[in-house]
Amino acid sequence: MQKRKLGNLGLEVSALGLGTMMMPNNEESVKTIQGALDLGVTMFDTADIYGEFEQQRFGVNEKLVGRALKSRRDEVVIATKFGLTHTQGVKGDSAYIKKSVDASLYHLGLDYIDLYYQHRVDPNTPIEETVGTMADLVKEGKIRYIGLSEPSADEIRRAHAVHPITAVETExxxxxxxxxxxVLPLLKKLVIGFVPYSPLGRGFLTGQIKKYEDLPEDDYRRNYERFQGENFTKNLEVVSLIEEMAKQKGCTTAQLSLAWLLAQGDQIVPIPGSKRLDRVQENLGALQVNLSKEDLKEIERISPKGSAAGGRF
Incomplete structure (x- = not known):
């Protein structure tokens, strides 16, 4: 397994991680997580709010991740997040953070969290206060590294001035x-790792979704603009071009899409999510896809920046 460094404080992880947000809390998910570790994946991403969102329960997905990895704790990097609530919007004040980290440690069954993210920046709490509290958690040994999810460039600068930020997670x-x-140019300048979530466009870039009806009736993606009407048709045209290039390269559409991401910088560690181990194995095949300068130019031609139709949320 190829390794990559996140930030400049010594954190090293597998070049591809595993996002667990959509995993149900069952034995198949446990086997997928453990199987991913057997294949060399060492970074696992969760959050306190993942799992059974409708029931407004915290820690469900964290319990799954903790249960799956407890016997091999020393082999893995576990990342979780705080800050999104069911009824109070985004929270980033000191009291909330201290309460949240203890809850996550309990749900995960851990003595410390490797990488702790603020899930979204709290507009009502200065980020300096939030990161200052997280820095205290580092001193206390409850977390090892600090991350931010979906911050602006200005917020990254301000946060990094308080305590080194190890990773930023953004779509x-x-x-x-x-x-x-x-954001990406700033992260490279400050030597901060970058962890892309939804690196396969919520499944669209796998080439497996051919029509709107392929999505189950209860699938959350039905509510996204990019999966609807004319947007779906236009996006499918782009994916078809990527799919054709993947065939020429002897890889899958998902592997080509991930290989392109990996080629954007050595500090980039995508975390594709998957409920199935065979999909995890397929995604890891991206590490064997070599893209030349000509390949990258061709990808830019067929899928230039801004080519996706519809908003991402």
């Missing part, structure tokens, strides 16, 4: 490239 893929404007 990034061939059809969501907004971070290329300000």
């Amino acid at each position: 990034y893929s061939l059809w969501s490239r907004e971070v290329e404007d300000e």
